[in-house]
Amino acid sequence: MNAPPRISALQRTQFVTSGILSAEDVEALEAITSAPRSLRAGVDLVSEDLRTDNIHLLTEGWACRYKSTRSGYRQITGLIIAGDVCNLDSLMLPQVNFGVRTLTAATAIGMPRDRVQALAAERPGVARVFTWLAIAENVVLSELALSLGRQSARERVAHFLCEIAARLGGRGASTSDFELPFTQEQIADVLGLTAVHVNRTLKQLREEGLIVVTNRRIHVPDMAELSRVGEFDGSYLHAVPAQGG
Amino acid sequence: MNAPPRISALQRTQFVTSGILSAEDVEALEAITSAPRSLRAGVDLVSEDLRTDNIHLLTEGWACRYKSTRSGYRQITGLIIAGDVCNLDSLMLPQVNFGVRTLTAATAIGMPRDRVQALAAERPGVARVFTWLAIAENVVLSELALSLGRQSARERVAHFLCEIAARLGGRGASTSDFELPFTQEQIADVLGLTAVHVNRTLKQLREEGLIVVTNRRIHVPDMAELSRVGEFDGSYLHAVPAQGG
DNA sequence: CGGGAGCTTGAGGGAAGTCAACCGGGGTGG
DNA sequence: CCACCCCGGTTGACTTCCCTCAAGCTCCCG
Numbered sequence: 001m002n003a004p005p006r007i008s009a010l011q012r013t014q015f016v017t018s019g020i021l022s023a024e025d026v027e028a029l030e031a032i033t034s035a036p037r038s039l040r041a042g043v044d045l046v047s048e049d050l051r052t053d054n055i056h057l058l059t060e061g062w063a064c065r066y067k068s069t070r071s072g073y074r075q076i077t078g079l080i081i082a083g084d085v086c087n088l089d090s091l092m093l094p095q096v097n098f099g100v101r102t103l104t105a106a107t108a109i110g111m112p113r114d115r116v117q118a119l120a121a122e123r124p125g126v127a128r129v130f131t132w133l134a135i136a137e138n139v140v141l142s143e144l145a146l147s148l149g150r151q152s153a154r155e156r157v158a159h160f161l162c163e164i165a166a167r168l169g170g171r172g173a174s175t176s177d178f179e180l181p182f183t184q185e186q187i188a189d190v191l192g193l194t195a196v197h198v199n200r201t202l203k204q205l206r207e208e209g210l211i212v213v214t215n216r217r218i219h220v221p222d223m224a225e226l227s228r229v230g231e232f233d234g235s236y237l238h239a240v241p242a243q244g245g
Numbered sequence: 246m247n248a249p250p251r252i253s254a255l256q257r258t259q260f261v262t263s264g265i266l267s268a269e270d271v272e273a274l275e276a277i278t279s280a281p282r283s284l285r286a287g288v289d290l291v292s293e294d295l296r297t298d299n300i301h302l303l304t305e306g307w308a309c310r311y312k313s314t315r316s317g318y319r320q321i322t323g324l325i326i327a328g329d330v331c332n333l334d335s336l337m338l339p340q341v342n343f344g345v346r347t348l349t350a351a352t353a354i355g356m357p358r359d360r361v362q363a364l365a366a367e368r369p370g371v372a373r374v375f376t377w378l379a380i381a382e383n384v385v386l387s388e389l390a391l392s393l394g395r396q397s398a399r400e401r402v403a404h405f406l407c408e409i410a411a412r413l414g415g416r417g418a419s420t421s422d423f424e425l426p427f428t429q430e431q432i433a434d435v436l437g438l439t440a441v442h443v444n445r446t447l448k449q450l451r452e453e454g455l456i457v458v459t460n461r462r463i464h465v466p467d468m469a470e471l472s473r474v475g476e477f478d479g480s481y482l483h484a485v486p487a488q489g490g
Numbered sequence: 491c492g493g494g495a496g497c498t499t500g501a502g503g504g505a506a507g508t509c510a511a512c513c514g515g516g517g518t519g520g
Numbered sequence: 521c522c523a524c525c526c527c528g529g530t531t532g533a534c535t536t537c538c539c540t541c542a543a544g545c546t547c548c549c550g
């Protein structure tokens with residue numbers, strides 16, 4: 001009666017890690033999921049203002065959502081790491097108003113919008129997980145707005161590093177060590193700064209001993225201290241979906 | 246067989262205006278909606294970091310979502326106008342990390358989270374409308390991020406005014422006239438600026454003839470021009486939910 | 491009439507941007 | 521295999537946008 005054992009590409013995605021879906025829900029989603037595609041760095045999965053009929057999921061690597069100004073400035077509105085949905089908006093909008101671009105080599109899978117919608121209509125769990133994903137994205141986005149609007153460059157960079165550390169899994173650890181495969185220009189595009197100023201700010205944090213940078217890795221000897229500088233409180237990232245009535 | 250005709254408090258909310266819900270869906274939601282409450286200006290409907298078990302909807306007046314920095318700065322992460330949901334996050338999160346505060350006298354209705362979740366589980370339309378709402382909120386929020394991160398004060402103010410005009414219903418009109426019942430400090434808290442600088446920027450826009458301010462009303466003689474200054478494209482606000490397969 | 495909230499304006503300072511030069515490393519092509 | 525180039529990081533000098541502090545104003549309300 002059991003399906004043949006195989007590694008599901010969905011296992012490490014938010015669909016499963018959210019704990020909302022039943023095994024049957026996961027299987028149903030699995031059935032409409034395309035095979036993994038490998039992507040180079042710097043490739044657009046979704047283009048600004050273009051129609052897409054697929055929901056993409058990143059299973060390996062890094063990507064980002066971004067928006068551009070007519071004058072050519074860019075704002076990254078969200079980092080996408082392995083397990084994240086790339087373009088949730090496409091579930092409801094025929095046309096998204098942001099782009100999705102890989103920052104490193106990456107792997108992605110996809111699901112047709114129509115099929116997902118059909119599944120959501122018949123499976124409350126599937127509907128629920130998408131609402132949850134949208135809300136979780138919202139939480140991160142409003143935290144970004146606070147950072148962009150009301151934090152200094154120093155605070156923003158510290159906050160950013162804390163967020164990455166937290167999302168990469170280190171929860172509550174007093175120290176942290178992770179890969180940060182971004183150029184300073186990309187960091188600048190997340191934080192609403194210039195690459196030059198990100199450089200100077202990172203230098204300052206280095207000189208204060210708050211971070212140690214080697215190659216493209218970051219070591220944080222004291223997460224509590226860095227969190228204090230960035231006014232970071234990771235609880236917003238680890239929220240658990242409320243159980244229904 | 247018909248229900249007795251009465252004015253539903255939900256009629257003018259996004260639930261209905263999105264066009265997703267069937268009449269039965271609306272009635273089911275109606276049944277769990279509390280009577281309208283009147284609120285004074287400057288009152289918290291939801292407090293930062295406090296538990297809430299109710300989804301609030303604004304039916305009259307203005308409110309905002311906001312977040313605060315430890316150092317006391319405030320960032321408004323979303324304006325709430327009549328018909329908007331105040332704390333969608335509460336649908337999935339036992340505890341939100343923002344506050345909701347009225348900016349003017351206002352009226353709100355509420356629904357218990359548990360009841361809403363139960364409805365969403367049995368009515369795909371209800372589930373769908375909440376996903377839609379979350380995604381729509383997302384779209385506005387990422388536009389805000391772009392503005393905060395990559396626009397000058399002048400551009401931000403222009404963009405802000407265009408967004409208000411668009412959300413208040415004037416679509417595609419070449420001129421606009423609307424009430425703006427905010428203090429300059431509140432505008433500053435939306436745009437990540439100081440009240441003083443908002444003042445200067447508004448003055449500049451006034452002197453250029455881009456806006457005419459009388460009391461707390463804004464008249465925009467040329468929306469196209471103001472949109473150009475703010476790099477505003479309202480299409481992101483008027484997106485229509487994609488129909489399922 | 492007094493007081494407070496919000497608007498307005500000025501003067502000065504500081505954080506971040508701009509422009510520019512230099513460096514180091516990795517990939518590529520001759 | 522080496523030279524070159526390009527990308528990204530680093531640093532300096534200068535500029536500018538926005539903030540801070542402060543004072544005076546208007547209007548509304550008690």
